[in-house]
Amino acid sequence: MTRRYVMEFERPLVELEAKLEELQRLDLTANPELVAEVATVAEEIEALRESTYADLSAWDRVQISRHPDRPKAQDYLAAVFTDVVELHGDRAYGDDEAIVAALATVDGHRVAVLGHRKGKNTRENIARNFGMPHPEGFRKAMRIMRLANKFGLPLVTLIDTPGAFPGIEAEERGQAWAIAESLALLSGLRVPVVAVGIGEGGSGGALAIGFGDRLIMLENAYYSVISPEACASILHKDAGKASEVATCLAMTAADLAGLGIVDEIISEPSGGAHRQPEEVFGAVRERVSSALTALAGADPNELVRSRYERLRSIGVIEEGSG
Amino acid sequence: MTRRYVMEFERPLVELEAKLEELQRLDLTANPELVAEVATVAEEIEALRESTYADLSAWDRVQISRHPDRPKAQDYLAAVFTDVVELHGDRAYGDDEAIVAALATVDGHRVAVLGHRKGKNTRENIARNFGMPHPEGFRKAMRIMRLANKFGLPLVTLIDTPGAFPGIEAEERGQAWAIAESLALLSGLRVPVVAVGIGEGGSGGALAIGFGDRLIMLENAYYSVISPEACASILHKDAGKASEVATCLAMTAADLAGLGIVDEIISEPSGGAHRQPEEVFGAVRERVSSALTALAGADPNELVRSRYERLRSIGVIEEGSG
Amino acid sequence: MSISDWFKAREARRYTTINGERAAGSEVPDGVWSTCSACKRIVYEGQLVEYLRVCPHCGHHFDLNAFERIGLLADPESFDEFDAGVGSTDPLGFVAAKPYTESLESARERSGLTEGVVVGRATVGGHPVVLGAMDFRFIGASMGSAVGEKIARAFELALDERRAVVLCTASGGARMQEGMLSLMQMAKTSATVRRLAEARLPYISVLTNPTMGGVTASFAVVADVVLAEPGALVGFAGPRVIEQTIKQHLPKGFQSSEFLLEHGMVDEVVPRGQLTARVTTLLDYLARGGERA
Amino acid sequence: MSISDWFKAREARRYTTINGERAAGSEVPDGVWSTCSACKRIVYEGQLVEYLRVCPHCGHHFDLNAFERIGLLADPESFDEFDAGVGSTDPLGFVAAKPYTESLESARERSGLTEGVVVGRATVGGHPVVLGAMDFRFIGASMGSAVGEKIARAFELALDERRAVVLCTASGGARMQEGMLSLMQMAKTSATVRRLAEARLPYISVLTNPTMGGVTASFAVVADVVLAEPGALVGFAGPRVIEQTIKQHLPKGFQSSEFLLEHGMVDEVVPRGQLTARVTTLLDYLARGGERA
Ligand SMILES: [Zn+2]
């Protein structure tokens, strides 16, 4: 049996479940006194399961968003979309596997799709750099944005990255330049753009393909200016305070809906999307399709104008006398 | 004394000149019989100089176009243009020194300038890869084309390359893609484009920045689909037949004016532009300025249309019944 | 000549018929067969037809000629060639080793074509397109005035009739026997592609073995979607030129389709058997735009 | 406060006045001096002013604050600040180690600024522009709601009044204390740059030490011409983050202006003494277009 991946906050529950399993392996007819205990433990588990998954902290959700079994962009492409044609390359340097680009159809809508792509296992994760794009990944994304724009295809983006890769070659090839150009390009596309936060939304590398006319987030996805660990190690000089900082950063779907940044939240099965992926795929299909239907036929000038107004209105300031 | 670079066809002349110099170093008062000989040799030199530089073959001109002392793009930038601001980089990979890009002013016309850049010595030539661009050079050129287009600056290009670099990295980074994109972009610029052949015009790497609304060529510049050496080694299996092939290829300014590809020829001082660079700079300034004046104020749609017609009309075909 | 007649005539010339002699140690029956240039194994004609001229042993894609390509992609009976009679002349009076006119003549005789590219109207998966294919047998499908002219007309006609363009490329590069007239075809064809792009009409190119030099560096690669056949050699400079320049051997697979995919230059390497379906799906997206399927 | 008053007040705080003690072995007179952080040598205030705060020994460019930058670039008396009172609040109630409100307060006190960027109308070489400069002393000139808003308004005002934009950047990145409100300023500011670009109005950015993270990866680098001061540190990820990720030391000069020039990211590295003339010449080209000079 493969060892199950256990998230920090699940540990008490998992330990209790292990105990129950152990008890159940015993011959209860030989140990009738245990029958009651099994029942008790089972009840405890039920209660604990409910409380464990009921009131998740920001940090708990960060862990769910990073769960190795959580559905990835390619799972959505396979399950939510049909007639998928993956497109490759930036036409200048390489094909960054940390970004997936495709033409695809969702519920009858022909669209272009961009997503961050993590792997399912170590080999895949190395090839895909754990979903952390290099500049050529963003340049591939830009190529597909221009293609979508040219042919009037709405764009659907799937956000799931710890962030743009912080490495020597990424800096050499202009990581900041690629992200900035992508932001400017995306802001001006004359086709509908629906962004969906499916997992991690790490900083500029997420944002580069991570906004549009609608921003939909899964309940346990996060979207943040900085990873809680990095923030904690800067402000507290202690990455261990990530849990505390995660709450401060207001990075959950609910927090961001409260700030007016996220439009819709898709609720997940108890414990996270990986528990019942089909349920989540169905919900994503439905919400994305609705958003596309609502945006279909919009005047391109109006789309660009309203997307601009959306962005333009974000921020809280005070106007002093100076 | 630096050894003078001698072109093949100059050799008899140079040998005679050397003999004269030797004679002149002798004490003529002690050797009165030599006085007459000196005079004879001097006369012979005059005659030979005239015939050597009068009727140059295509291959002779190829050698002049490659002469190390021939004025280079940067010499034109310094002598023909004022207020030069060099711009660097493709914003994605590197800054290819084999292409020079600048904002500059010629006779009162504010323009963008692109040129192939060879070095004046070995060190410079290594840095500039002997004027053979990599893809990032063409991508830098495209960036400047877009800048010129955006701000209504006419484009002046200075053609002087053996060709795009044939190397592993150049292929890896999409040499063909960069050239093709440059051709498409250049064909559609909504500003006047004046191309000037100042030296070598080697194939696709020259063409990538080497056509426009006017094509002006120096008398001894060449422009060719393939280098005569490469052509000879393919067709004759003998690079030594380059001289013969150079004529067949119709690659001189005069040949190309005859084919309707070149609009104007700027004549060079006897022996080549390197003999009297200032004279050439003056002529280039005057011709480029006239061309810019003639094109100034043209309707951008009309510019693009007429440039298209120019290109569209090139080629000689027969229409059979199929 | 109809396509099917052309096919028959062409195939008849192409097959090797065994006359008594057999390949050593193999069980070759009397009949028609070819040797795979990649794995050197023998492939029977029946198999080759069934596998669209892909080696059933190693997957090597045999070169196709222009009409074979068109037959593969066009909906049945939909192809209508235009400009079949456009051919290059010898504007420079070019003679090196042999006269250019001789090369043209023998190419015409051998291929049955007037020039190195075939273009026409067709439908692909029901989409009206201009479909073109280059034919390497015609002086290496090098681009001179006529190839450039036919490509330019193909894009102009697509623009006029609001069709997509689908081109299968194969070329040794520019046709040097036409000098600068040939080089300028690169700018001319690229300019026509740009005009199609401005009209937002789709252009899909399929790079096949080999596509080199001035064709790669002009109309072949500035498509909306660039596909490549497995194992095709595609690049700007030829491998021998590069080896001479850098004085070292090239790595295995250099300039192959798969190499180009890895370096971000093509969208997909598509096995021949899936090509028509793939192009059709792409046209579904690009030629119809984003309205509901 | 006028710029000159501001300058005086600022300078008064900044200089170290020697009180009896002298640097060992040097001939430092009583007076005002600084130590160059690059060559560690002592530089007298008179020299620093004369050399525009560039070390006369080694050429190291001392950091400038926002008004010093503006004083360097704007034609005399031409700068007219707007939105000086726009400041960030604490929308998230952010407390980590210390409350964000405290950081804001102390930054305001120390710098005399309300936020990390100063923007206004000005002329540069006679060209009407919107001129802005970031001030690293203000929480590392990190971009929160207020910096984003001021940058966005700067571009919008330039668009309305058909002015060019000239920005001197310096920033540690996004202001994490404002969470996603801060990250979204990257998209917001980039969108305003795009609108200016569509109107074909020029934007020149000057990257100064240090410009990192979310500011580099948004409005700082999508300019028509990108200049950088010598030796400035400019990049996306911070050097320490990269070292931790790749578990190796970074090469010398990594992420410097000169490194960026070599890698094609900036147009020119311009010494401070030539900056105003260079920006003026660029505006001559871009703000006036191609008509005759
Ligand atoms: Zn085989």
Ligand SMILES: [Zn+2]
């Ligand atoms: Zn110093």
